[in-house]
Amino acid sequence: MHIPNGFIDGPVSAGAGVIAVAGVAVGLRGARRELDERTAPLAGLVAAFVFAVQMLNFPVAGGTSGHLLGGTLAAILVGPYTGVLCVAVVLLMQGLFFADGGLTALGLNITIMGVVTVVVGYGLYRLTLGLLPARHSSVPIAAFVGALVSVPAAACVFTLFYAIGGTTDVSIGKVAGAMIGVHVLIGIGEAIITAATVSSVLAVRPDLVHGARGLARPLELRSAGETR
């Protein structure tokens, strides 16, 4: 969903740039509380993993493909503030070195694929988790729901930016319909990858999954005194 140069006009791209800078600033501030000696390298790995999986376009209907956006995944694994930063780092690398995503559209891309996916995806993850039993087995279900909706949500925000500052004159209804339609399908892929990845980390190191903190662990043998 990387927006190239020229889709959205200068003023709106600049406006999105301001939103992106604010989002990254909030991320930097909040990430301090999420990151410690152990989780900082994990967050770097999450960024690299998102970069790798974004290269893996999977086919959806009618000669169209999609790829992971990764905001929900990163937020669940390392925290929402750090999650925004992970996606921003990935988009920066892609824009600067791989000519993927226009440089004048970088603010748009960080806003849509970083901020929106994290806010919607992680928000919905938390909401869903709150409705399910407070145990680890609920985490992949909530991750699936959050990731699923985050992608069409990003498509909606793209459409919104297009409506305000699109450089071409295409009816907004058509853009919205086509964008949301295809991104609902891509969202299913996002949801599967997100749930599977979160489950894998949860299986081996539940303590490292930010979004699973405070949930009941599966029963395990412990020495006396460890009641935390």
Place this chain on the structure above:
Amino acid sequence: MTRVRTRTLLIAGAVLALILAGFVSYYASQSPDGLEKVSADKGIDAKEQDHQLKDGPLADYNVKGVHNERLSGGLAGVIGVAATLVVGTGVFRLVRRRPSDAAPARPAHDAVDSGSGG
């Protein structure tokens, strides 16, 4: 459940990311992604401009000068993963400890940051 060490997890994750970007990416769908497809179908891309760095050495996930498609794309993926890992880890290490006290750290006790409620 088997509990692996943090180090093991990090190494396994990095290796997996390198394999995905360096090898599996060759088999990824070549079809346009959702935005590209919709843009072309509806004409949103009529005023698209070239990327500023379209002639860069890694543009479009290919290493310039490497003509074998599989090798070129795989190498670009490996470079991208490695660079993202380095930059990301660097940023997150800096964020973790405030730039003002980046001086040699005292023995870390992982204490909860008390007081600074800002």
